Amino acid sequence: MKVSKGKGPVRKEKKEVLKPVVEDRKVGKRKAAIEADKSRRKLAKNAKLGKKDPNKPKRPASAFFVFLEEFRTIYKQEHPNVKAVSAVGKAGGEKWKSMSHAEKAPYEAKAAKRKSEYEKLMKAYNNKEEDTDDEEEEVAERSKPIVKDDEEEESGEEDDEEEDDDDDED
DNA sequence: GTAGTGATTGTTGCG
DNA sequence: CGCAACAATCACTAC
Numbered sequence: 252m253k254v255s256k257g258k259g260p261v262r263k264e265k266k267e268v269l270k271p272v273v274e275d276r277k278v279g280k281r282k283a284a285i286e287a288d289k290s291r292r293k294l295a296k297n298a299k300l301g302k303k304d305p306n307k308p309k310r311p312a313s314a315f316f317v318f319l320e321e322f323r324t325i326y327k328q329e330h331p332n333v334k335a336v337s338a339v340g341k342a343g344g345e346k347w348k349s350m351s352h353a354e355k356a357p358y359e360a361k362a363a364k365r366k367s368e369y370e371k372l373m374k375a376y377n378n379k380e381e382d383t384d385d386e387e388e389e390v391a392e393r394s395k396p397i398v399k400d401d402e403e404e405e406s407g408e409e410d411d412e413e414e415d416d417d418d419d420e421d
Numbered sequence: 422g423t424a425g426t427g428a429t430t431g432t433t434g435c436g
Numbered sequence: 437c438g439c440a441a442c443a444a445t446c447a448c449t450a451c
């Protein structure tokens with residue numbers, strides 16, 4: 252129902268001045284996505300509760316999100332009073348940029364794994380989408396390169412990849 | 422009681 | 437090739 256938004260006690264520092272540049276390393280201008288972002292979020296929930304697509308695969312969490320998951324736990328321990336997701340997000344984002352590639356490596360590895368699963372789900376999703384009126388066939392095909400179930404081998408991240416990379420990118 | 426919002430970045434998918 | 441929209445979280449707030 253579209254509440255009054257910011258009215259929360261969360262304080263919300265007003266987001267300062269919209270995204271500061273965003274580093275032109277990628278596209279360059281993220282444009283006023285922030286404002287639009289709000290609208291997008293709603294759509295996401297709409298799909299979630301609306302359940303329009305029964306098997307719509309949720310996008311794999313990026314390395315940043317994986318890191319955030321852990322960061323949040325820690326952050327709460329140090330800041331049990333803080334009850335604002337934005338606080339963790341900011342803190343996490345700041346630290347994230349502070350981390351070197353080596354540190355992000357483990358997170359990226361996990362994110363990569365999630366992506367693999369996502370690809371698999373997508374296949375099923377596509378399959379269904381293709382056949383709309385048909386009943387669900389449940390993709391019996393299970394020949395996937397990944398999978399592995401128990402054994403959480405996490406895949407071979409065992410091999411240290413980061414060797415001298417700690418210096419990070421330029 | 423439900424759903425939306427706030428904030429972070431990354432990633433994926435489509436045109 | 438570039439943009440757009442979405443991924444989790446958690447407490448809160450309005451209708």
